[in-house]
Amino acid sequence: LAEEQELRAWRNLYAAQMNLARDAWDDGDTPRALDLLERHVPAPGEPDWRSFEWYYLLGLCNRDELTIPCGFSGQRPVFSPDGKVLASAFYHRAILLYDMDRRGHTKVWIDRTVEGPLAFSLDGRTLASVGGGEVKLWDVTTGKRLRSFGEHRHSVLSIAFTPDGKRIVSTDGGALDSKDIPGVIRVWDAATGEHVAE
Numbered sequence: 001l002a003e004e005q006e007l008r009a010w011r012n013l014y015a016a017q018m019n020l021a022r023d024a025w026d027d028g029d030t031p032r033a034l035d036l037l038e039r040h041v042p043a044p045g046e047p048d049w050r051s052f053e054w055y056y057l058l059g060l061c062n063r064d065e066l067t068i069p070c071g072f073s074g075q076r077p078v079f080s081p082d083g084k085v086l087a088s089a090f091y092h093r094a095i096l097l098y099d100m101d102r103r104g105h106t107k108v109w110i111d112r113t114v115e116g117p118l119a120f121s122l123d124g125r126t127l128a129s130v131g132g133g134e135v136k137l138w139d140v141t142t143g144k145r146l147r148s149f150g151e152h153r154h155s156v157l158s159i160a161f162t163p164d165g166k167r168i169v170s171t172d173g174g175a176l177d178s179k180d181i182p183g184v185i186r187v188w189d190a191a192t193g194e195h196v197a198e
Contacts (some may be wrong), residue, residue, distance in 0.1 A: 015042060018053050029063040030061050037061070040058070076117060085140065089114045089128055095129055097140070109143050111136070114157045121190070122165045130156040135188060149193030150186060155181070166190055168183055 017036045024032040037058055042048045077088040079100075084097040094115055097107040113131030120127055126146070127138045133153065137146040154172040161168055168188045187197040 014049065016084060018057065021057050025057065025060050033057065033061050078118045080120045080140070081122055082124055085120075085124070087118050089116070089118055089129060092165070095127070095138070097127075107136060107143050109145075117159050119159045119161055119168075121161045122163065124188075126161075128159050128161065128168055130159055130170065133162075135159065136167060137168075137190070146194050150188055150195065153184070161190065167196060 015038065021033040021036040024030070024036065028049070037054060040050055042050075042052060050084070054090070077086050081087055086100055086101050088096045088098070090096060093112065093114070095109040095111055095118070097109075111129065111131060112133070114129050115132075116129060116130040118129050120140075125140055127140050129136045129138065134148045135150045135153050135156075137147045139146055148172065156170050157173050159168065159170045166189070168190050169181060169185065171185045171186070173183045184198060186195065188194065189196055
């Protein structure tokens with residue numbers, strides 16, 4: 001009788017917490033929903049009483065995961081300053097923009113030379129990419145290439161806008177197999193593409 005009462009109490013708790021987990025997910029509080037689900041993961045050797053609703057809710061909580069294609073390890077995705085857009089360079093093929101609210105790519109810019117890092121301007125309106133030794137600036141809204149400039153003789157390892165957005169800094173690694181050819185840091189005027197410093 002005691003075991004039956006304990007099982008009934010557990011089932012009531014389970015049902016109540018599954019309802020709370022669904023309410024949390026409806027309210028956009030995924031961490032709370034996951035916490036409630038985690039409470040019902042059995043320890044080793046314990047019986048597993050979870051049912052369809054547990055797995056269904058777990059699926060809802062995890063459907064926000066986003067898998068994006070990238071090239072090699074140097075092609076790190078970057079977020080826009082407001083966190084609403086994720087940009088990814090697919091090695092020697094394209095630049096992809098993802099809408100984080102819709103969880104899907106919204107724009108694809110074909111660029112057969114893109115090979116390295118990306119960077120957003122502080123206002124999120126411009127995206128910088130590198131490829132073929134050049135720095136390229138893109139209008140995020142239209143996808144139009146605004147300008148290309150600069151010549152790096154070696155692969156560009158990093159690129160960034162200065163905090164005021166007026167300059168772009170790009171660095172290459174030199175000849176990685178030679179200590180005699182060092183890397184170069186170049187500074188460009190973002191509006192004109194003029195080489196400012198090296």
